[in-house]
Amino acid sequence: MVRSQHINNPSCYRASHFLIGNQLGTLERHVVTQQNQASCGGPAVDLEYRWWGPSGLHVKRTGETTENLTLALKDPKPIGRNRAMSTSSLQSFLDKPRVFVLSDISNEPDDAESLVRFLLYSNQFDTEGIVAVTSTWMKTKVCPQDMHKIIDGYAGVVDNLNNHTHPDHPYPTAETLRSLVKSGPPVYGFEGVGTDKPLTDGHRLLLDRIEASSDRPLWVLVWGGTNVLAQVLLTIKEKYPADKAASLRAKLRVYTISDQDDTSAWIRAEFPDIFYISSVHAWNQYGLAAWTGIAGDRYYGFDQGGPDFSKMTKSWIKKNIQVGPLGSTYPDYIFIPEGDTPTFLYLIQNGLGVREHPEYGSWGGRYALTDLSGRGLSGRHYSDTTDAVVGADGKTYTSNQATIWRWRDTFQNDFASRIQWSLHPDFKAANHHPVLCVNDSWGHEALELEIEAGEDIVFDASSSYDPDGDSLSFKWWQYKEPTATQWLVRFEVSNLEIENLDPDARRVKRIMIQTMNKDLRGAAEAGSAPDNIAEVMKAFGADDWNAN
Template identity: 30%
Template structure:
């Protein structure tokens, strides 16, 4: 076009973004039910390949003839029909959800991968079940993506699937290759150990499989009232819950349970009837001896203790999936010093705490999910709106943010850097950009001084005492001014040369 008679050829490769895939296993506790509602609203971002009911030390169906009398009858058991009830509710809001993202899976598909696993008693893995067979099939398939086996209850159905693979292939020519494939492929994010099958089977026979104990019980579970008063709690109070989640938000959210809301839980004991047992609202020493700072009020957030297992799979811009020491909505993790009975090191990861700056400027150590609770709840509320708003333009959608210089940078001690963030918003909302150093994740000793931290461009000097191999974690935040003030992040990791 400029008359030079020269041309340039550019090859562009377009790849479809691969959603992280998972299988959910749960024991049907009320917070598992709440977590299932929550994750269904993010099924456009997470490839749900199975929903499997298991047992745990808290919930089981009972099996006749057991040596322990308590295992012969149901304990806090709601049955299995509720799963289809929830998926029928999802089906009712699905047409609206599709208006906001065509990636939402069809209800018929989700129903087809919803199975009953090993539910007899705590740690029951007596026989092959539809749930264990589904897990086994996905473990052995040729999909190269990591398979996240989320354990919201016990790991017994997961253990049964692994046991069946071991029985079928151990001693064969394929065994070494299959075992290596599984170790590299499977990750088990779990809400703690809710039966003995991890410690007695998986850790013994599959110690290399990554197991993440994702408990953030004081942040997003029954014990959230134990946290001191701060603005992070505002989205867990009844006022927010009533307005944004549990009133007039469609069939799926109609099933969401909050404190004292009148919901009767089939099969549950009186001490855990959170919707109908008025005494629980007045108790300051409820269920296990912890003492919340204040009493729970009617319609307060109840619990989603298992949700941190899937928060790490969401597209937040935080880099948990690359390395669980990076932190994110599911918290930040460190390798635990654990060995099995054979003396082998176990690939076990535990959550660590972060420094939280309160409104009065004082700091305290809290679970590393706590600082993201507002973001989690506001984004959840926007998805609840999608259930009832059939016009994309009339709902809010999260902004995006990227960093021009990239998210992995190498720099020398004493070097001055300038970084530029570019924020976009699908609704053309105004987006505020800010930067901070994630000092708890950083491994340098001296904190950065960020110039322009409240803008899209920052400059800073790498500390002179920074040593080769150390890392600095920066977080850029983009927040829109639409309904629920939605937020997206990008985590930049600087490695010292």
């Protein structure tokens, strides 16, 4: 028994939550009296222990203590929703990313919308700053007061939220969040950058968090302009020797929603060593950016018929999001809702992304390096890639926006579920995420396996469970695009054969297929590999560039 958390229940028994091996559940200690009734006040003659694990297994041993109790699993007994486990049975995290938000809130409603959603996920982040900034859309003022209004709504629900998350990862208090709200300069772009420019409280907080002794990266999520970041980077350059300044920049992970002032391109050119995710396109041509996949298909007109817009309509949002003390602070959208949200969707711990690998994809999109040479001006700049996704109309769409809208149904359902958490203090009144285990690996961290081409491998998720006692369904599929190195994925990445090993697909076998055909592989091994894509295509029998 690795860890326990005692909960004293009224008079009859004491329950503790234990991790026994890989099985997380509740161990109940019943005191049985001579009258054969559970009563903590009567003369105890025996002890009975009952183990409620994720699979509903029931265990009974008597005359033991928890210190030397050895549990023998027997007598399957379904848990069901009428016997939901507590918050200790929910998913835990190994760590949380450090996050710092720069927002031009109140230039339009979308920043406020994104902040509402962000707060509902704030138990997954170590938030270290929320700074109001300018942008090309709001050049002469900043609006921290509007951040406080949303945090006031959060204050009314944070206790409810904490009844729906693992006790090791509580939501931050409203007071903590209020202390993190600061302001940048109320000027546009480079008007606020220079060695002669004073530092605002927003500058100082960001500088302090970069200089902090933590070894964990600091994710700077930019929902507006970048002049606060630019001024802090200039300050670091002037303040420290080159090697120390470089080591501080190495801590940064920046994700910006395109370029919204005239300092962004300068940052990428002046400091190409910074890990920097951003869609790059002509000025103000936002319909070309990956992040618009969050909800921009109707407004910008891309991928018509592919994304399902039903859970982005104002009527759906009114019914499912704009309810309760926090949800009611979510304003009606004007252009597209939540354009800034992909910055933190990228960091949400759901098992679909790896922070240091934008090319793997996530709810926040999929990005790849723009320069692989190591000699360019943007050595660590990640920009848009594409995914091929079957849309709502059954057709396949290939676009950068598809790397985000492919997940829309799921991230909107998750948003609505968290709104329900904010409304209900009772754990049983809302739904909660399944707890994932694959091949005895618990949690959302990447499962990395070294295997030979052509080798079979079994993925076993049978230990996964639902903390509400709901049944689980399993879907296994091959995400091809992260493996590819060029546009024509089908010429580079072969299909995997996936075989279900049980009726509900809890266990599957993947047969790893050779990427190249035998003739092409043999040529490569003999040192006569093709040296251009046309020869590769010919080797695959794909002379037609438009071959299916």
